[in-house]
Amino acid sequence: MYLSKLKLKNFRNYKELKLKLSPNINIFIGDNAQGKTNILESIYVLALTKSPRFGADNNLIRYDCEGGTVSGVIKDSKKMKELSVSLAKATKKVSINGKNISKISDYIFNMKVIMFGPEDLDIIKGSPQDRRNFMNVQISQLYEPYVHYLNEYNKILKNRNEYLKLMNLNQYTDPRYLEILDEKMIDRAVAIYKYRNEYFQFIASRISSIFKKIVGEDCLEIKLENNLDLLTYEEEEIRKKFSKKLKANRKKEILQGTTLYGPHRDDFCFFLKENNMKIFASQGQQRMAIICFKMAEIEIFNEILHTTPILLLDDIFSELDVKKRNQLVRYLPENVQVIVTTTDLKNISRKLVEKGRVFIVKNGNVEEKAG
Ligand SMILES: Nc1ncnc2c1ncn2[C@@H]1O[C@H](COP(=O)(O)OP(=O)(O)OP(=O)(O)O)[C@@H](O)[C@H]1O
Ligand SMILES: [Mg+2]
Structure with a gap:
């Protein structure tokens, strides 16, 4: 399974963002506090409707905004689904292919993620x-x-x-x-x-x-x-x-x-x-x-x-020694979508960088790196 498109509106430090992602490796690079983790968090929210950061659910909406949205398109063996999570101060609404789903428990089975992060x-x-x-x-x-x-x-x-x-x-x-x-x-x-x-x-x-x-x-x-x-x-x-x-x-x-x-x-x-x-x-x-x-x-x-989850790797490589970093990359299955953040491409093995699409994150904006 992979996420082919991601759209954010008033989510954390993103006013508006539209991204197309690779089904393989996606690397988000940027300085501290630019919004890298926020992207992974938004994907986690799209899958599970809540933040992986404990107790952070009330802070997901962009400062001074009434509500925010995360939406995206997931693909799994040729099937496609459009998912959306709308966040407001006291409520949360979810939909699949434009149809509202009244119970969150009926929603969360659609998109699979595994997050690796500092927490x-x-x-x-x-x-x-x-x-x-x-x-x-x-x-x-x-x-x-x-x-x-x-x-x-x-x-x-x-x-x-x-x-x-x-x-x-x-x-x-x-x-x-x-x-x-x-x-x-x-x-x-x-x-x-x-x-x-x-x-x-x-x-x-x-x-x-x-x-x-x-x-x-x-x-x-x-x-x-x-x-x-x-x-x-x-x-x-x-x-x-x-x-x-x-x-x-x-x-x-x-x-x-x-x-x-x-x-x-x-x-x-x-x-x-x-x-x-x-x-x-x-x-x-x-x-x-x-x-x-x-x-x-x-x-x-x-x-x-019979599907692969989307892997969200939040800056995990910087804490591992080079040998373990390489072993880990070698161990990642070929057919999974990986979305990884880093402050420095040097922390990521060359094999991943060569296969990946690289996005530059700067103050709530994302641009794909040319070439
Ligand atoms: N609700 C919010 N509204 C607007 N901005 C927010 C909100 N929550 C967090 N931010 C801002 O988002 C930025 C942090 O983003 P994020 O955690 O994604 O950084 P990062 O790029 O992962 O940094 P690091 O490399 O330090 O982990 C901070 O500037 C913070 O002020
Ligand atoms: Mg971060």
């Missing part, structure tokens, strides 16, 4: 919440039903937390109602774990060999962790253990007025030679582990959806 280290160093957000976005792009189950789960969770608070205040409550909510929550958890488990199994089966190829070291592992003592993610196991956990901790949950167990508390960890990378790994190792994680993801998109 990636948060995937290891950040909070479990950061990791869950990341994992949910990734899995939503791969399995269409996932986001529906997740939304349902979160609604039930909210109700359940409110009910626990009422019970704590000794308001008139009925324990049977809590049990009904438990059942519903467990049902959705079974579905959520089906996808989470499949996703992590897949990543786990690839990441070590990719790490070996790019970094030359063995033994990178990744593990999904839950607080339900699950030994497997089989339906029966989830039902049994989740229900047991809720029953055993009923008093504690009422006292705290919140749901303490379940997939909303999941986390995942990277291990290098069995050591937790959050604690033991160097910044460079952490960065490479995440890059390899995302390279493994490209393969999942291929395998499950």
Whole structure:
């Protein structure tokens, strides 16, 4: 899949921008603060309707403007779709081929992106919440039903937390109602774990060999962790253990007025030679582990959806040593669209520059470099 055209209106520092992109390599070069990351961010927003920068959704509209738009044309095995995301202060509207789509969850399955950027280290160093957000976005792009189950789960969770608070205040409550909510929550958890488990199994089966190829070291592992003592993610196991956990901790949950167990508390960890990378790994190792994680993801998109995601590489080469830079470029699949930013072409391997289209970014304007 690739993005053939991108159009911005009042997005970040772009008043108006129209671009035609190459299906292969696109390089955006410019000094700091000119709008390179903003272009990648806009493409991410076009795919997923939100910013990859945590909490940045309210800042996407150009200063002093009421609203902004990102639109674009994506092509996938000869099929073409025109996507558009309109942002206003309090609302967001999305459309496909000019037709409004009322539910965001019905929109986000159309365009696949994987972003590599400076914030990636948060995937290891950040909070479990950061990791869950990341994992949910990734899995939503791969399995269409996932986001529906997740939304349902979160609604039930909210109700359940409110009910626990009422019970704590000794308001008139009925324990049977809590049990009904438990059942519903467990049902959705079974579905959520089906996808989470499949996703992590897949990543786990690839990441070590990719790490070996790019970094030359063995033994990178990744593990999904839950607080339900699950030994497997089989339906029966989830039902049994989740229900047991809720029953055993009923008093504690009422006292705290919140749901303490379940997939909303999941986390995942990277291990290098069995050591937790959050604690033991160097910044460079952490960065490479995440890059390899995302390279493994490209393969999942291929395998499950028979398409390639659009790769957004935000200035990632400048932090890698030359050897790893070249290994990484060698490892990029031939048929993927890559959109990369840099302050200096020297940071990008010659192979990419030769194949790529180069765009110069200057103060919210973009021009293609001649020749
Ligand atoms: N909502 C907004 N409206 C107008 N301008 C904005 C808005 N948000 C950010 N900017 C401007 O966009 C510019 C930053 O753009 P961006 O982050 O894309 O820079 P960059 O080219 O990636 O720089 P660097 O090389 O430092 O990463 C800044 O000048 C900032 O003031
Ligand atoms: Mg930037």
